[in-house]
Structures are given as C-alpha cells and as structure tokens.
Amino acid sequence: MRGLLSTGGYKINKDILYKYSKDSFIICADSGIENFIDTDIIPGMVVGDFDSSDENSLKFIEKNKIKIKKYPAKKDYTDTEIAVDVFLKNKFKEVNIISAIGTRFDHTIANVFLLRKLYGQCKAKIIDNxxxxxxxxxxxxxxxxDGFKYLSIIPLSENVRVSSKGLLYETDNLNISLNSTLGVSNEIIEDLTEITLHSGNCLIIKSKD
Structure with a gap:
C-alpha cells in the first residue's frame, strides 16, 4: 500500500499534490488538510489535536465525512509522528510526506528525522515544491x-563514505565528515544516478533550483 501524509508546512503545488495522491491512502496531520480544500481529492483520515485547523478546514472535514482521530493538545508526540505511526502500524510499503517543511524550523527538522523512523520499514521521502x-x-x-538539477549528500554521522555515478563530480569512496559541506550541490547530469553509501548515514536531497 502507498500512503501520503500531508502536514502543516508550506502548501504544495497542485501538480505535485495530484501526482502523489493518486493510488494513495491520504492521512492529514491537523492543518495538513488545507492542501486539499480547493481540490476534488478527499483524504481518508485526519489526525491531531486540531489546534491549527481553521474553520474552513473543519467544514471541509465535516462536509466530506473524513474520519477523525483526535488527540489531546498535551501529548508526547507531534501530529505528524502520530500519522507516521498509523502508516507503520498498518504496514504501508511506501509513505510520501508533503508540507513537512515550513516556518517552524523545529518542526521541519523533526519531520526530516521521521524519515529515519520510517527507514527499513517502508520506502519514504519528503517532497516540497x-x-x-x-x-x-x-x-x-x-x-x-525527474527534472531536478542538484543532488546533495548531507552526513548525519561521522565517516560517511560515498561513491557516485551520474553526477558532474563523481566520487569514489569519498569521505564526508559530519561538519563538512563537501557533499552539497553536485549537479545531476544523467537520467539515473547511482549512489553507494559504504558507511555512515545521510540525507540525500534533490533540488530544482
């Protein structure tokens, strides 16, 4: 099963929204429902404490009889992590996350690290515009x-060693230290890039501009 998680960051462009909504079970974390209000896409569930959902969002949920799982405002997890746990509990094979990046840098970083929670249990990525x-x-x-121009490798541990093909600057067992920007903004020159991570863990980020 494929899942789409819409959370409360910057709204996503409609073409991306429709692309990832297709054949996906959609869970919105609280105000993540706003991505769908002006579309014909109906999410399957909304979770959270609803502290950031406005009146239009609540009317949209009620009108379309979307399932609600409400949680108290005082809790140990973010609404986004609660949604992630629903996907994991139901053994989804793929989870795409939209609107995970926004004005709250703390939430943005926390959302990125939820990819680590999903790793090994399902295919997962964060998508923005x-x-x-x-x-x-x-x-x-x-x-x-897929139309992206740059690829960056951001180390999350010491001794990240990486080899790559299909980039302007190909690498062979390159060591990227935790406090280095060495892996930032390589240019994608082939339709298919191959990355071999020999050791460590990292984020791989494709960017359009």
Missing amino acids: HNEVIYCEKSNIKIQK
Missing part, C-alpha cells in the same frame, strides 16, 4: 533525475 529528501544508511540506491 523544490526538493525531495530521503534518508539513507549503508546501501546502493538508484535515483531518477
């Missing part, structure tokens, strides 16, 4: 260009 973000540990992965 300009970027796609995945979390990676020791592995070999192939990444489609």
Whole structure:
C-alpha cells in the first residue's frame, strides 16, 4: 500500500499534490488538510489535536465525512509522528510526506528525522515544491533525475563514505565528515544516478533550483 501524509508546512503545488495522491491512502496531520480544500481529492483520515485547523478546514472535514482521530493538545508526540505511526502500524510499503517543511524550523527538522523512523520499514521521502529528501544508511540506491538539477549528500554521522555515478563530480569512496559541506550541490547530469553509501548515514536531497 502507498500512503501520503500531508502536514502543516508550506502548501504544495497542485501538480505535485495530484501526482502523489493518486493510488494513495491520504492521512492529514491537523492543518495538513488545507492542501486539499480547493481540490476534488478527499483524504481518508485526519489526525491531531486540531489546534491549527481553521474553520474552513473543519467544514471541509465535516462536509466530506473524513474520519477523525483526535488527540489531546498535551501529548508526547507531534501530529505528524502520530500519522507516521498509523502508516507503520498498518504496514504501508511506501509513505510520501508533503508540507513537512515550513516556518517552524523545529518542526521541519523533526519531520526530516521521521524519515529515519520510517527507514527499513517502508520506502519514504519528503517532497516540497523544490526538493525531495530521503534518508539513507549503508546501501546502493538508484535515483531518477525527474527534472531536478542538484543532488546533495548531507552526513548525519561521522565517516560517511560515498561513491557516485551520474553526477558532474563523481566520487569514489569519498569521505564526508559530519561538519563538512563537501557533499552539497553536485549537479545531476544523467537520467539515473547511482549512489553507494559504504558507511555512515545521510540525507540525500534533490533540488530544482
């Protein structure tokens, strides 16, 4: 099963919204419902404490009889993590997350690290209007260009060693230290990029501009 999680950051462009909504079960974390109000897409569930949902959102939920799972405002987890846990409990094979990046930097960072929670249990990425973000540990992965221009490797541990093909600056067992920007803004020159992470863990980010 494929899932789409819409949370409370910057609103997503309609073309991206329709692309990832297709054949997906959609869960909105509180104000993440706002992405769908002016569309014909009806999410399957909304979770959260509803502290950031406005009147239009609540009317949309009621009109379309969308299932609600309400939680108290005083809780140990964000609404986004609650939605992630629903996907994991139901053993989804793929979870795409939209509107995870916004004005609250603390929430943005926390959302990015939820990719680590999903890693190994399902395929997962964060998508916004300009970027796609995945979390990676020791592995070999192939990444489609899909209209993106840049690829960055951001280390999340010491001794990240990486080899790459299909980029302007290809690497062979390159070591990227935790406090280095060495992996930022490589240019994608092939339709298919191959990344081999020999050790460590990192974020791989594709960017359009």
